[in-house]
Amino acid sequence: MALHVEHYNSLVATAGAVGGNKAGVARVKSFPPPSVMTAVAKAVGFSETAFVVLTSEPNVVAVRFFTPEGEVDLCGHATIAVFSAMPRNASYVMQTTTQGSLRVVVDANGRVCMEQSKPTFRPLTAPADVDAILAALNLPRAHLGDVPITIVSTGLPDIFVHVASSHVLHDVMRPDMAAIAALSTQHNTIGMHVFTLSPDEDDVTAECRNFAPRFGIDEEAATGTSSGALGALLLHHGRATSPLTFSQGRRMGLPSRIGCIITTEAASITGVEISGIADPCGGQDVDVDASSL
Incomplete structure (x- = not known):
């Protein structure tokens, strides 16, 4: 199975600045088996790689997150990477495996704001x-x-x-x-x-x-x-x-x-x-x- 993985420097101090945390983003039609997603994350070598499926509902996106060791429930910097490439001035719903649906907003400057669960x-x-x-x-x-x-x-x-x-x-x-x-x-x-x-x-x-x-x-x-x-x-x-x-x-x-x-x-x-x-x-x-x- 061949997948293209986009690379992002996420949570940089300012656009174009050196720094941030690298994240991989693979946009797929449906989620591959977990073993495949883990292998892809390991090959990419970043702390997390996000796998993204656009659902049939407008602005609803399903996302799963994998480290080189396996799946994790959520990843903040990879979420920022996923939605930074989405149309701006828009609000989205991110469906996760275990955290339910979380709201994500992208402003006119490309800054991504993501909701998290109550502490x-x-x-x-x-x-x-x-x-x-x-x-x-x-x-x-x-x-x-x-x-x-x-x-x-x-x-x-x-x-x-x-x-x-x-x-x-x-x-x-x-x-x-x-x-x-x-x-x-x-x-x-x-x-x-x-x-x-x-x-x-x-x-x-x-x-x-x-x-x-x-x-x-x-x-x-x-x-x-x-x-x-x-x-x-x-x-x-x-x-x-x-x-x-x-x-x-x-x-x-x-x-x-x-x-x-x-x-x-x-x-x-x-x-x-x-x-x-x-x-x-x-x-x-x-x-x-x-x-x-």
Whole structure:
């Protein structure tokens, strides 16, 4: 089976800028078997590749997301890539395998805004859990921030860890990928999202690093789903107001920016959206022998 996969730099700081997180997009008439989609994602080699089917309903798009290791429920930066090539000034419905239907809007400038699920929070405050997380990051306790370590999900669960400064984020912390993968398996999360509320950049709410070795991604330059969850966590603890801007990818030389809007009603979070832009950057043809899988 031969498929053409478009390449995008997603969640770049500005159009045409160096940075962002690469995503593959394969537009197909119907979804191939999961084994084929996994093989295609592995051949492409990006953290995620999206497979897209235009349905018979106007502006309704079905999407499935695959890492080189297999399917994941949702992917923010790949969603931004998928819809950046759609007609602008339009609203869409994205059908997902497990998250139901999510709203996506593309503005006149090509900026994509995607809805995420309402957040869930599960604190990890037991001493044994905190010690294991600190050990996985090779991080002294004194460098932790004051936002409690929490598993948050707005579609995909991650372990969120607040550290004191950008210096800690980049120069003190030394993540152990095997340990992070083991903790992610233990707590049934995608990975770990580490952030500081004392970023070096004045125009961002938080600077972040994301690790998902359980799914073959040691570090990711821009993570849309985690950004929505982080925004929800910060508002939940009264540490930020909406709208928010997150930076990520600096340590990788791939600076990225993710916008986040959290809506509330009577002190409860009622909506989570993330936004960004994506630039096309080529593509490739992938031929997979389905009979060998």
